[in-house]
Every structure is written in C-alpha cells, then in structure tokens.
Amino acid sequence: MESEPVNVKEFQELAKQVLPKMYYDYYAGGAEDQYTLKQNVEAFQRITIRPRILVDVSRIDMSTTVLGHEISAPIMVAPTAMHQLAHSEGEVATARGAAACNTIMILSYNSTCTVEEVASSCNAVRFFQLYVFKRRDISAQLVQRAEKSGFKAVVLTVDAPRLGRREADIKNKMVAPQLKNFEGLLSTAVNSNDGSGLEAYANETFDSSLCWEVIGWLRSITSLPILVKGVLTHEDARMAVEAGVDGIVVSNHGARQLDYSPATISVLEEVVHAVGGKVPVLFDGGIRRGTDVFKALALGWKAGCIWSCSKGGIWGETCT
Numbered sequence: 001m002e003s004e005p006v007n008v009k010e011f012q013e014l015a016k017q018v019l020p021k022m023y024y025d026y027y028a029g030g031a032e033d034q035y036t037l038k039q040n041v042e043a044f045q046r047i048t049i050r051p052r053i054l055v056d057v058s059r060i061d062m063s064t065t066v067l068g069h070e071i072s073a074p075i076m077v078a079p080t081a082m083h084q085l086a087h088s089e090g091e092v093a094t095a096r097g098a099a100a101c102n103t104i105m106i107l108s109y110n111s112t113c114t115v116e117e118v119a120s121s122c123n124a125v126r127f128f129q130l131y132v133f134k135r136r137d138i139s140a141q142l143v144q145r146a147e148k149s150g151f152k153a154v155v156l157t158v159d160a161p162r163l164g165r166r167e168a169d170i171k172n173k174m175v176a177p178q179l180k181n182f183e184g185l186l187s188t189a190v191n192s193n194d195g196s197g198l199e200a201y202a203n204e205t206f207d208s209s210l211c212w213e214v215i216g217w218l219r220s221i222t223s224l225p226i227l228v229k230g231v232l233t234h235e236d237a238r239m240a241v242e243a244g245v246d247g248i249v250v251s252n253h254g255a256r257q258l259d260y261s262p263a264t265i266s267v268l269e270e271v272v273h274a275v276g277g278k279v280p281v282l283f284d285g286g287i288r289r290g291t292d293v294f295k296a297l298a299l300g301w302k303a304g305c306i307w308s309c310s311k312g313g314i315w316g317e318t319c320t
C-alpha cells in the first residue's frame with residue numbers, strides 16, 4: 001500500500017500482504033459458507049442515517065461507563081485469540097493500545113501472552129474472556145489468576161461448544177501453538193494430520209456439555225462480575241438475566257461459529273428489549289466504522305459497545 005491505511009478495510013488489506021496465509025485466513029475467516037460473515041457487515045450497510053442540521057456539535061463528549069468503569073468512547077476491544085501470530089509483542093501491545101485510547105480490552109482465554117504479562121504491561125482496566133474446559137480446575141485457575149492480576153470482569157463465551165467449521169483452517173492445517181497460560185497444565189499444540197489443529201485442540205478441551213449451571217459455578221469461584229458473550233435471542237437474554245449475569249454481549253463470534261446465525265445488528269433491538277435495562281448490553285459483529293457504532297447506539301442500545309478491531313489486523317501502539 002502506497003500510503004498509510006486510513007480505515008479498517010485498508011488495515012485488513014495490509015494484513016493480508018504481510019501475514020503468512022495460514023494466519024491471515026484464521027484471523028479473517030468465518031465458518032462454512034461465510035454467509036453470516038458477509039451479512040454482519042452488509043446489515044450495517046443497509047442502515048442509513050437520518051441527519052439533523054444546525055445542532056451545536058462543537059464540543060462532543062463520547063465518554064461512557066461500562067460496569068462503572070469510565071471509557072473515552074463506547075468502543076472496547078473484543079477478545080481475539082493469539083495476537084503473537086501477527087506480532088511478536090502480541091496482547092501486550094494490544095493492551096497498551098487500548099490503554100492509550102482509554103478503553104477496556106477484553107483479553108482472550110486463548111491469548112499468546114500470559115494473563116500476568118498483560119496485567120503488568122500497563123495500568124488500565126481490563127476484562128478476562130473465559131472458555132470453560134472439560135478440566136474445570138484449569139479454567140478456575142485461569143479465572144483466579146486473572147482476578148489476582150486485577151482484571152475487573154469475566155466474559156464467559158457461550159457460543160463455542162464446538163469450534164465452528166472454518167474451512168480455510170482445515171485446508172491450511174492450521175497449527176495451534178502452545179499457549180503460555182496453559183504451560184504445565186495442558187497441551188494446546190494438538191496435532192491434526194488431516195485438518196485444523198486449532199479445531200482439534202478446541203474439541204479436545206472445550207466442555208461441550210456446558211449449560212446454565214455454569215453461571216452458578218463461576219459465581220462460586222470468583223467475585224468478579226460475569227458477562228455472557230454470544231446471546232442472539234430474546235429467550236436466551238431473559239434466561240441470562242434470570243441466571244443473574246451482570247451483563248450480556250450480543251455476538252455471533254464474528255460469524256466464526258454457527259454460519260447462518262443472524263447478523264448481530266439485526267437482533268440487537270430484540271435482545272435489548274428483552275433485557276429491559278436490567279443489565280448492560282454490549283454488542284459486536286460487523287462494526288467497521290464509527291458510523292456503525294452510531295447506528296448500534298441509535299438502535300436503542302445505550303450501555304456500551306464492544307468493537308473488535310480484528311478484521312483490520314490486531315492493533316497496538318507498536319503495530320504497523
């Protein structure tokens with residue numbers, strides 16, 4: 001690219017040029033036909049804005065609070081796995097980037113840097129995203145390490161009982177690295193000769209029997225607030241509130257899990273309505289521009305926003 005990238009799409013093009021194909025495909029891809037991947041973005045493009053004129057916008061304050069923590073704008077960093085596949089500084093750089101923007105980063109359970117490395121990288125509010133392993137003792141250890149390291153909430157991802165069928169990863173025989181968080185506890189570098197090593201790792205370790213009981217279990221091992229990530233229906237939104245969660249994340253996992261699940265922006269109102277203001281609702285999927293954040297806010301959502309920068313390459317202070 002001749003000049004500096006100026007939007008997420010251009011960052012993505014740059015990422016494609018510089019990353020090994022296996023990693024680019026992993027970051028950029030969705031499940032199966034990638035129908036939902038396309039829909040996540042196109043559903044935003046179908047929404048237009050009704051502008052009003054002669055309103056004084058000379059002083060704008062976009063700051064908001066999420067679970068009582070102030071951030072500079074309703075934009076956060078969604079949890080995305082394995083940043084060191086893209087840059088040697090990995091999640092430590094992402095954490096510094098988020099801190100410089102005065103916002104909250106949600107660290108992925110499958111991060112390449114450890115919980116402690118990220119915690120000591122800079123002074124900022126961070127949340128910890130959790131997958132629940134069949135070996136619950138290991139998941140519990142991770143939550144407790146995050147709590148001890150000063151993370152302020154647990155974001156439990158519930159849309160991956162099995163990993164989505166990502167055909168590029170299967171073809172590339174995607175290699176899962178050994179994740180440092182689990183060293184001495186469990187091998188994540190699972191070998192698969194005939195498909196995605198990442199899928200093999202997930203299917204060997206993730207607890208696919210997970211149900212609502214997990215919220216009570218989580219409460220018993222941590223005093224941190226609990227958010228549930230992956231809600232797409234009013235039924236599940238109500239059940240999450242009844243289960244006593246502290247927040248809901250409307251998400252289809254960036255279309256990487258169940259293909260033909262709806263574009264997230266198309267179900268936002270349904271979920272917000274069901275939640276009825278009882279807990280904050282956060283949102284991700286298909287956001288590529290500030291106007292998308294505005295559209296989501298304008299559709300009745302007032303609690304905050306998770307914005308994944310993943311499609312534009314993982315950003316951080318020192319990433320190019």
Ligand SMILES: Cc1cc2nc3c(=O)[nH]c(=O)nc-3n(C[C@H](O)[C@H](O)[C@H](O)COP(=O)(O)O)c2cc1C
Pocket residue numbers: 026027028040078079080081108109110129157229251252253254255256284285286287307308309310311
């Ligand atoms: C490369 C990549 C890795 C991801 N890893 C995780 C993860 O470890 N845990 C998780 O809950 N969600 C993960 N997600 C999903 C994001 O948190 C988020 O839901 C999604 O990226 C939002 O959609 P968008 O990519 O259209 O912005 C990942 C997404 C991408 C693109």
Ligand SMILES: CCCCC(=O)C(=O)O
Pocket residue numbers: 081110160163198199201202253256
């Ligand atoms: C097994 C790692 C899964 C990370 C993840 O959530 C994703 O790639 O979407």
